[in-house]
Amino acid sequence: MSQVNIDTVITYLQSLQDKICDALEHADGRGKFMEDSWQREEGGGGRTRVLTNGTVIEQGGVNFSLVSGNKLPPSATAHRPELAGRTWKACGVSLVIHPNNPYIPTSHANVRFFVAEKEGEEPVWWFGGGFDLTPFYPFEEDVVHWHQTAADICAPFGDKVYDEHKQWCDEYFFLKHRNETRGVGGLFFDDLNCWDFDTCFNYIKAVGEGFIDAYVPIINKRKDTEYGEAERQFQLYRRGRYVEFNLVFDRGTLFGLQSGGRTESILMSMPPLARWQYNFTPEQGSSEALLYKRYLKPQDWLDKT
């Protein structure tokens, strides 16, 4: 069995952050990520990278963080009593990109690793992550490309991996109070340790780097699409849903805020501008109505071709 090694994961995640930032800067053409390095008193720290007012990216963050502690909170050990009395470390790369052009979807990706250790015992560890896409004016071919890339990433790891992590994504990114998905989904997984360490690690590498292949072609294809005030207003309105999901449902956001994480890094996922309008209903037959009718519900995207 392959050796659990958090230092290799940390080194990899930092190089992944570099790689994603490079790819996004290149796609943007003008914007540059600014970096804030920070330390956490209780252990750990991070590199928060933010790009604002790019050609393509209105606001976006690609963050690396490492958090460690001597004791897990009761909420964590209640479900997993084997974790009690262990020191722990968690590290990850998390990103959200809010583009200017409403024809480019907002996107999110995350890969993370958790390990809890105790002298003389085997470490308890798992990986988590995924990526998901939130279009405002979707093109079916973009959504199929996004999911095909996801399926290609998963294929070497087993026949059912895409189906399972795609379904998990649909279930996780669901706004119950709106009865709609956050977008068209992608991949989501947590507690991943069903394979040996190296295989699990290879899978999150494939997901992290695969995000670039999934997203950048959509940016390039849609960045010159012309749009007007109506499309911009609808984008701002739909960004309100992104805020609702992240603040009401997203476990990572809530855990971060409640456990005294670095607020500015966690809330980097918030959009630069969002609006709310009472009882907005898109005009029947409009592109806006199509988003709700055809896209904001779980479905088999690879069956469309």
Added chain:
Amino acid sequence: MSQVNIDTVITYLQSLQDKICDALEHADGRGKFMEDSWQREEGGGGRTRVLTNGTVIEQGGVNFSLVSGNKLPPSATAHRPELAGRTWKACGVSLVIHPNNPYIPTSHANVRFFVAEKEGEEPVWWFGGGFDLTPFYPFEEDVVHWHQTAADICAPFGDKVYDEHKQWCDEYFFLKHRNETRGVGGLFFDDLNCWDFDTCFNYIKAVGEGFIDAYVPIINKRKDTEYGEAERQFQLYRRGRYVEFNLVFDRGTLFGLQSGGRTESILMSMPPLARWQYNFTPEQGSSEALLYKRYLKPQDWLDKT
């Protein structure tokens, strides 16, 4: 002991909704509240009233709702086993006003009544409510006026009522992850049944109507204050905090969304437009810095005169 009567409370709350809407329309001068009446399948319904694009009010809602059920959720009966097996009704008026002019604070008020009944037993009941103010560019005299009005409302009900409900408000409207209060506070109370029914009812009447006396003079005093793009941008930025509070902390919002309440009525509290900016820090010595330094922490406002 005075008789518990929910019908009297409902009739009163609807007249309070009318009264507040009239006062706000008058203060606005142009905007009119539009009404949506709705029914709830599980019992109850409401009158949602929304004003948008007024002279003074950019977006605001004044909602009445009545909700009833045959069984309380386990979360409600865990703390109060005496409620198990009872039918219940809850009604209230709730409002949030987001003004155009950054010199007029955002304001919120709420009065509510809950009763759980069982044949042959005394009803279990309580009132709750309060009002709080969220300025962007505060004037000390406005804050003192707001709190003096609150203190005057409380005075007939006992020497300590203002102090207690003012402190409860400071504690409730606190953003832990920002280490700041939502605004300059006001009054907040829940589970109020320490006096007889009529006295408690009179207190929420005083709070509901007192909101008008607390807020309208501030609107009138500040509505013609000139402002520029910088003040507008700061207002939009600070409205982001309002969103954070309501979606992460506000019990009424979360309970409503989780229990299948009417989403559009509940999220009427969201601002028409809000923005987020990574690591924004106001310039030292600026009016924006003063908001954080002097206003967003609990303090005795009646000692300032």
